[in-house]
Amino acid sequence: xxxxxxxxxxxRITPQIEALVKKGLPVVSTxxxxxxxxxxxxxxxxxxxxAARAAGVAVLGTGVNPGFLMDALPTFLTAVCRRxxxxxxxxxQDAQFRRLPFQQKIGAGLSPEQFEAKxxxxxxxxxxxxxxxxxxxxxxxxxxxxxxxxxxxxxAWKEVRTPDxxxxxxxxxxxxxxxxxxxxxxxxxxxxxxAAVALEHSFDEVRIEGxxxxxxxxxxxxxxxxxxxxIVLNAIPQVLRATPGLKxxxxxxxxxxxx
Amino acid sequence: xxxxxxxxxxxRITPQIEALVKKGLPVVSTxxxxxxxxxxxxxxxxxxxxAARAAGVAVLGTGVNPGFLMDALPTFLTAVCRRxxxxxxxxxQDAQFRRLPFQQKIGAGLSPEQFEAKxxxxxxxxxxxxxxxxxxxxxxxxxxxxxxxxxxxxxAWKEVRTPDxxxxxxxxxxxxxxxxxxxxxxxxxxxxxxAAVALEHSFDEVRIEGxxxxxxxxxxxxxxxxxxxxIVLNAIPQVLRATPGLKxxxxxxxxxxxx
Numbered sequence: 001x002x003x004x005x006x007x008x009x010x011x012r013i014t015p016q017i018e019a020l021v022k023k024g025l026p027v028v029s030t031x032x033x034x035x036x037x038x039x040x041x042x043x044x045x046x047x048x049x050x051a052a053r054a055a056g057v058a059v060l061g062t063g064v065n066p067g068f069l070m071d072a073l074p075t076f077l078t079a080v081c082r083r084x085x086x087x088x089x090x091x092x093q094d095a096q097f098r099r100l101p102f103q104q105k106i107g108a109g110l111s112p113e114q115f116e117a118k119x120x121x122x123x124x125x126x127x128x129x130x131x132x133x134x135x136x137x138x139x140x141x142x143x144x145x146x147x148x149x150x151x152x153x154x155x156a157w158k159e160v161r162t163p164d165x166x167x168x169x170x171x172x173x174x175x176x177x178x179x180x181x182x183x184x185x186x187x188x189x190x191x192x193x194x195a196a197v198a199l200e201h202s203f204d205e206v207r208i209e210g211x212x213x214x215x216x217x218x219x220x221x222x223x224x225x226x227x228x229x230x231i232v233l234n235a236i237p238q239v240l241r242a243t244p245g246l247k248x249x250x251x252x253x254x255x256x257x258x259x
Numbered sequence: 260x261x262x263x264x265x266x267x268x269x270x271r272i273t274p275q276i277e278a279l280v281k282k283g284l285p286v287v288s289t290x291x292x293x294x295x296x297x298x299x300x301x302x303x304x305x306x307x308x309x310a311a312r313a314a315g316v317a318v319l320g321t322g323v324n325p326g327f328l329m330d331a332l333p334t335f336l337t338a339v340c341r342r343x344x345x346x347x348x349x350x351x352q353d354a355q356f357r358r359l360p361f362q363q364k365i366g367a368g369l370s371p372e373q374f375e376a377k378x379x380x381x382x383x384x385x386x387x388x389x390x391x392x393x394x395x396x397x398x399x400x401x402x403x404x405x406x407x408x409x410x411x412x413x414x415a416w417k418e419v420r421t422p423d424x425x426x427x428x429x430x431x432x433x434x435x436x437x438x439x440x441x442x443x444x445x446x447x448x449x450x451x452x453x454a455a456v457a458l459e460h461s462f463d464e465v466r467i468e469g470x471x472x473x474x475x476x477x478x479x480x481x482x483x484x485x486x487x488x489x490i491v492l493n494a495i496p497q498v499l500r501a502t503p504g505l506k507x508x509x510x511x512x513x514x515x516x517x518x
Contacts, residue, residue: 064339068338068339069339072513073335073336075513075515076335076514077332078493078515078516079489079490079493079494079513079514079515079516080327080328080481080486080489080490081486081493081516082485082486082488082489082492082516083516084516139515139516140515140516140517141517141518210516211485212481212482212485214477214478214480214481215477215478216476216477217475217477217478218473218474218476219476222339222471222473223471226341226470226471227339227341227471229341230338230340230341231339234338243502250512250513250515252512253511253512253513254334254338254508254509254513255335255338256334256335256337256338256399256509257337257340257341257343257398257399258398259343259399259401
């Protein structure tokens with residue numbers, strides 16, 4: 001078994017995984033684009049699937065997000081639904097008490113111009129939102145006509161002080177990234193990811209519109225750091241048990257803690 | 260594919276399923292004891308597993324409870340945990356606006372003596388609480404030393420009027436059933452199921468104690484009637500895709516709505 005935590009994109013992860021499966025190793029990776037690569041990178045997905053099958057091992061991309069909170073968990077919650085119209089997921093993280101490098105990573109304190117420059121450089125982007133949308137859509141049987149992945153600053157409307165930063169009104173508190181999946185003119189999936197200081201609270205919420213309609217909410221949210229390590233390790237037994245090939249969190253038996 | 264919604268116990272469901280799998284039919288059943296029969300009925304489980312393997316089909320017991328809200332879903336939520344100490348699940352259903360036969364089924368309006376008599380006759384019992392405990396424990400790797408399944412009335416402390424009933428103080432508003440799983444002296448699993456009029460609200464809640472610790476809550480709860488039909492149908496694609504044998508919701512790929 002190989003745990004691969006190197007890069008975020010399919011282009012660079014594919015040869016790395018091919019080298020591992022050729023040695024007969026099953027692979028669990030935190031590569032974000034690998035969490036549901038079938039629509040965004042069909043040729044590389046097929047290549048990986050064939051390599052894994054040839055080697056008789058399973059390959060999985062997972063993580064907390066993408067991989068669980070904004071895709072696999074919402075999908076699993078629809079098990080009780082006889083009709084699903086729309087799925088909305090919110091992941092709001094108050095970064096106020098997280099370490100300064102994390103606050104800087106999400107753009108906290110930047111002026112609108114600085115934020116825009118950092119956005120253009122690509123370093124603010126949470127990778128995997130489109131993959132989460134595609135995972136949900138595939139399982140719901142929705143043929144998406146369009147996806148969007150929109151990144152914008154969360155703006156301070158008054159001065160905000162944290163233990164580390166003083167952020168003037170008008171500057172960024174952090175980042176908001178919204179992923180949308182459309183069927184024709186209809187919005188079917190919306191994933192709203194926010195990480196900012198002074199959000200006042202953190203939560204993870206899934207809202208299913210359908211029959212029954214309901215919301216499931218984790219007050220306080222799931223802290224990403226510990227949880228990412230956990231889910232990768234927790235996936236191992238199910239990956240070892242899976243049939244060979246390129247898998248997603250929806251193809252293998254439900255991942256859980258194991259003692 | 261056969262959908263089997265006849266009886267609740269392993270003793271009577273086993274020959275029914277054997278007859279179906281001998282015809283080459285995969286089976287999805289709402290039989291409560293079938294949701295996780297391995298500990299409570301090991302010999303019958305083995306018999307069914309062998310019959311299913313011999314026939315090359317998969318057999319699954321599922322439902323909303325047992326089968327999802329108080330076992331499979333809590334287990335899936337632990338995917339993000341690197342340590343799980345205890346799992347507590349609450350399913351509270353306010354029966355105030357449900358139909359009169361349902362209110363009577365849960366014992367609403369009965370005197371303590373009438374409630375006790377009905378309890379002794381076995382008609383008040385929610386079947387499957389112990390199976391839910393065993394499913395969770397098996398996946399967490401907990402060797403249970405003891406399980407409990409305790410049924411008691413929810414007592415009105417003042418007179419309660421519903422559109423259908425007037426319940427004097429001291430009589431039953433409904434039923435509470437608590438399932439507990441112990442490792443040595445330590446309570447590891449508690450499933451608290453309540454259905455009563457005037458509970459004031461309904462919800463489904465999972466609380467995980469561990470790292471990270473968190474609660475996940477569905478405000479308003481999941482209505483059992485629609486959801487049971489839905490989950491049985493939604494399980495079909497995963498049962499058809501599963502390897503042959505007796506399966507639980509934790510052995511097959513995650514069940515979800517499919518369009």
